[in-house]
Amino acid sequence: MELKGKFKKFTAKQLARAVVETLICGALVIVASLIKFYLTGDSVKPAFWFNLIYLIILVSAFYGGLLMYVMLTRTFIVQNNRYYLAFLVTLTAVFIIHLYLSLISPLLIAPGLTSMILVQLSRKKQDAFVFNLIEAGLSFCVLIYEAITTDGSVYMLVGGEADALNLQMWLTVIITVINIGAGAVIPVAFKDKTNRLHYVLVGLLVTVASALSYVLMSLAYSDITLALGLFWLVLISGIIPLIAAQFAVPLSEKIFNLVTDNRLIELTDARQPLLRRLAAEAPGTYSHSMAVANFAEMCAVAIGEDPYLARAAAYYHDIGKLSNPFYFSENQAGYNPHDDILPEVSAEIIRKHTTEGMRLCMEYKLPYEVAQVTVEHHGTLPIFVFYERAKHLTDGEVDIRDYSYHGVNPTSRISAIIMICDSSEAAIRAMDRPDGERVDRLLRSIIADRISKGQFDNCSISLKDLDIIRKTIINAYGGLFHTRVKYPGGEK
Numbered sequence: 001m002e003l004k005g006k007f008k009k010f011t012a013k014q015l016a017r018a019v020v021e022t023l024i025c026g027a028l029v030i031v032a033s034l035i036k037f038y039l040t041g042d043s044v045k046p047a048f049w050f051n052l053i054y055l056i057i058l059v060s061a062f063y064g065g066l067l068m069y070v071m072l073t074r075t076f077i078v079q080n081n082r083y084y085l086a087f088l089v090t091l092t093a094v095f096i097i098h099l100y101l102s103l104i105s106p107l108l109i110a111p112g113l114t115s116m117i118l119v120q121l122s123r124k125k126q127d128a129f130v131f132n133l134i135e136a137g138l139s140f141c142v143l144i145y146e147a148i149t150t151d152g153s154v155y156m157l158v159g160g161e162a163d164a165l166n167l168q169m170w171l172t173v174i175i176t177v178i179n180i181g182a183g184a185v186i187p188v189a190f191k192d193k194t195n196r197l198h199y200v201l202v203g204l205l206v207t208v209a210s211a212l213s214y215v216l217m218s219l220a221y222s223d224i225t226l227a228l229g230l231f232w233l234v235l236i237s238g239i240i241p242l243i244a245a246q247f248a249v250p251l252s253e254k255i256f257n258l259v260t261d262n263r264l265i266e267l268t269d270a271r272q273p274l275l276r277r278l279a280a281e282a283p284g285t286y287s288h289s290m291a292v293a294n295f296a297e298m299c300a301v302a303i304g305e306d307p308y309l310a311r312a313a314a315y316y317h318d319i320g321k322l323s324n325p326f327y328f329s330e331n332q333a334g335y336n337p338h339d340d341i342l343p344e345v346s347a348e349i350i351r352k353h354t355t356e357g358m359r360l361c362m363e364y365k366l367p368y369e370v371a372q373v374t375v376e377h378h379g380t381l382p383i384f385v386f387y388e389r390a391k392h393l394t395d396g397e398v399d400i401r402d403y404s405y406h407g408v409n410p411t412s413r414i415s416a417i418i419m420i421c422d423s424s425e426a427a428i429r430a431m432d433r434p435d436g437e438r439v440d441r442l443l444r445s446i447i448a449d450r451i452s453k454g455q456f457d458n459c460s461i462s463l464k465d466l467d468i469i470r471k472t473i474i475n476a477y478g479g480l481f482h483t484r485v486k487y488p489g490g491e492k
């Protein structure tokens with residue numbers, strides 16, 4: 001099916017999945033609300049079908065709006081559906097928690113819980129605010145409807161009597177304002193998601209800010225003593241997101257296989273099983289991957305990409321070499337097995353490390369964004385050594401495609417960074433005495449060659465980015481390939 005306009009960016013399957021998931025979560029919101037309406041002795045009085053229609057309109061407005069928001073501004077999470085599903089499930093679960101906590105007290109909520117979880121799961125902070133806003137709005141509309149319709153007569157929020165029901169309605173308003181406020185403060189305050197102390201400080205900030213806002217707003221209400229007597233409940237509420245997010249974030253990362261800063265740091269831990277295997281079975285490749293990672297991380301920072309993702313992707317980019325480590329020069333100590341086999345067999349073995357890398361990443365359940373780099377870091381480039389050897393053996397009658405990688409051209413800026421850093425690291429290492437001018441010439445030729453072969457046609461890397469990457473590598477290579485002062489007697 002051909003999609004039009006803004007929706008061209010998605011396949012019909014991606015759109016259908018997003019719509020179905022939204023509908024299912026919307027249905028969950030309706031069912032949870034209806035159960036809540038009839039759970040207590042003073043249940044809502046309008047007829048069942050009236051409640052149902054109200055909820056359907058409400059959910060259509062909020063979840064429909066959310067779907068439009070993600071489709072128009074967050075292409076990535078709709079294309080990589082597991083992100084949208086994780087965010088949607090978080091929103092729905094927080095709404096249900098919020099709804100049922102109010103059974104205990106209307107003041108017992110988890111201010112900014114959606115935001116606290118999503119700021120750690122999403123790579124765009126705006127998602128945390130928007131999803132939290134939707135949850136707060138939806139909770140408000142359901143709770144206020146419940147309060148208004150509990151005894152059959154419609155109560156007025158403004159100008160109503162100062163009775164218990166009116167107090168409950170005002171508390172719902174105050175709590176919603178605190179929820180929205182916390183949802184906005186968290187993404188701004190949460191600068192470093194990998195710093196656990198920072199996480200606790202943000203949680204405490206939300207707690208204190210919620211409690212203060214509650215006191216200030218309660219002053220506007222006539223029954224101050226009653227409102228202030230419940231102050232401690234708001235304090236407890238502030239701690240809930242802090243604790244709940246500690247459980248929800250790692251769980252979501254695992255269930256939905258998401259890429260987050262913490263997950264990426266875990267993946268670059270030398271105790272990871274695949275990295276341990278790489279260090280033991282292909283030490284040359286391991287050392288090459290570490291060096292590529294240092295370049296890639298600096299380049300990612302320089303062009304505003306995710307440095308954690310760049311590092312993790314570099315660590316695993318050649319993981320496929322584990323199948324045949326000694327067929328790769330960095331792991332050879334003297335003997336080269338390619339000397340004894342036909343160039344076409346050699347090319348096939350070399351080529352296979354990309355697809356084999358993807359297979360291993362899938363087997364070890366690595367995130368797709370990391371696995372993707374294994375098949376994209378050589379794109380469709382030729383493997384010149386064996387092409388030339390084959391030409392030599394067959395009087396030049398060789399199809400270059402038989403001696404090229406059958407991978408995919410980089411589809412992300414991270415893959416493009418790894419492609420450049422990978423070839424640069426290998427080429428600089430092969431240089432006799434690298435100096436600034438020669439390295440610059442080399443990098444220019446590597447980048448120009450990739451551009452001329454259309455390797456960057458499928459990703460959004462710009463010429464300016466490529467220039468920044470080149471300059472970053474020039475600045476960094478000296479530190480990575482430095483020489484040492486000779487030890488006395490070392491020459492002997």
Ligand SMILES: [Fe+2]
Nearest residue numbers: 317318377378
């Ligand atoms: Fe490679």
Ligand SMILES: [Fe+2]
Nearest residue numbers: 288317318422
């Ligand atoms: Fe490599």
